[in-house]
Amino acid sequence: METNKSSSEIAASRRSLLRGSVGALAVAAVSLPGMSLSGTANAADSKSTHHSGETNMESGFITLKDGVQIFFKDWGPKDGQVVFFHHGWPLTSDDWDSQMMFFLANGYRVVAHDRRGHGRSTQTSTGNNMNTYCADVAEVVAALKLKNAIHVGHSTGGGEVTRYVARYGKGLVKKAVIIGAIPPVMIKSDKNPDGVPKEVFDGIRNGTAYNRSQFYQDITIPFYGYNRPGAKVLQAVRDNWWRQGMMGGIKAAYDCVEVFSETDFTEDLKMIDVPVLVMHGEDDQIAPFQVTGNKSWKLLKHGQLKSYPGFPHGMPTTHAEVINADLLAFFKA
Numbered sequence: 001m002e003t004n005k006s007s008s009e010i011a012a013s014r015r016s017l018l019r020g021s022v023g024a025l026a027v028a029a030v031s032l033p034g035m036s037l038s039g040t041a042n043a044a045d046s047k048s049t050h051h052s053g054e055t056n057m058e059s060g061f062i063t064l065k066d067g068v069q070i071f072f073k074d075w076g077p078k079d080g081q082v083v084f085f086h087h088g089w090p091l092t093s094d095d096w097d098s099q100m101m102f103f104l105a106n107g108y109r110v111v112a113h114d115r116r117g118h119g120r121s122t123q124t125s126t127g128n129n130m131n132t133y134c135a136d137v138a139e140v141v142a143a144l145k146l147k148n149a150i151h152v153g154h155s156t157g158g159g160e161v162t163r164y165v166a167r168y169g170k171g172l173v174k175k176a177v178i179i180g181a182i183p184p185v186m187i188k189s190d191k192n193p194d195g196v197p198k199e200v201f202d203g204i205r206n207g208t209a210y211n212r213s214q215f216y217q218d219i220t221i222p223f224y225g226y227n228r229p230g231a232k233v234l235q236a237v238r239d240n241w242w243r244q245g246m247m248g249g250i251k252a253a254y255d256c257v258e259v260f261s262e263t264d265f266t267e268d269l270k271m272i273d274v275p276v277l278v279m280h281g282e283d284d285q286i287a288p289f290q291v292t293g294n295k296s297w298k299l300l301k302h303g304q305l306k307s308y309p310g311f312p313h314g315m316p317t318t319h320a321e322v323i324n325a326d327l328l329a330f331f332k333a
Contacts, residue, residue: 062143071120072113080109088155090253091244092119098320117252128255130263134164152177156260166268179279183265183296201261216245222285225312269299277330281311
């Protein structure tokens with residue numbers, strides 16, 4: 001620690017360091033294909049500020065009809081193929097960092113949002129249900145004027161993609177991908193005897209409501225398969241999951257447990273008429289493969305299954321290179 005410098009000298013040093021950091025960020029940004037720095041959208045502006053032919057980095061907020069503000073990111077060439085990413089519970093659009101950067105570098109226009117109640121979006125106490133989530137996506141798509149998009153969802157986001165494409169996607173969606181996703185339905189019942197027992201979800205609800213910070217740390221272990229023999233535990237990955245979860249509203253997170261456990265997407269899957277790739281880790285401890293992915297693809301008109309032996313629920317992070325390559329192949333097929 002420096003003790004001999006005056007306060008003015010220290011302040012000047014800090015300003016110099018800040019200027020250097022900003023400069024480094026600018027150089028790094030413009031060196032990426034199809035990527036340059038521009039202004040951030042006004043948080044109160046509900047309209048897209050895009051112009052055809054432009055390439056920029058943009059993030060900001062879209063104000064929905066009910067006044068809820070949804071945070072979004074929209075990066076890359078405006079005439080590029082759109083890929084819209086939908087995150088899982090209780091995370092944010094930041095969970096797609098590896099995919100956003102990869103597809104941005106490959107010339108795609110990448111879009112992601114923080115679901116209502118999650119991340120930087122409004123911490124809603126009502127409307128935390130799948131039908132509203134999908135209506136919100138439809139408003140975001142309309143505001144950003146997205147057409148012919150590919151929608152990719154992980155976990156709860158996979159359920160969001162399924163219902164959105166089925167009920168709002170006609171003429172707007174080219175393809176879809178659901179990864180480690182919750183459809184057709186997670187919870188055990190007479191109609192779904194091999195589902196996950198309600199007691200498991202009650203435990204998630206209880207942990208979220210009364211000891212959220214510790215529970216969010218603990219759940220990262222099975223989420224990323226860090227409890228498996230030989231697993232390399234990355235604390236930064238666990239910390240990033242916890243950071244994202246704690247950004248959102250506790251009421252929204254609590255409500256969403258019922259959403260991802262009890263929503264039935266069977267009829268939605270049957271309605272979809274575009275190609276859908278179902279990607280699922282066979283060692284998924286959160287959304288078990290046999291309960292979810294291995295059933296979903298059979299209900300789709302144009303479904304494909306790609307399963308991964310030994311991969312965990314959080315495989316878009318733990319095995320990003322594999323997942324990104326397989327997504328790219330599907331997009332180009």
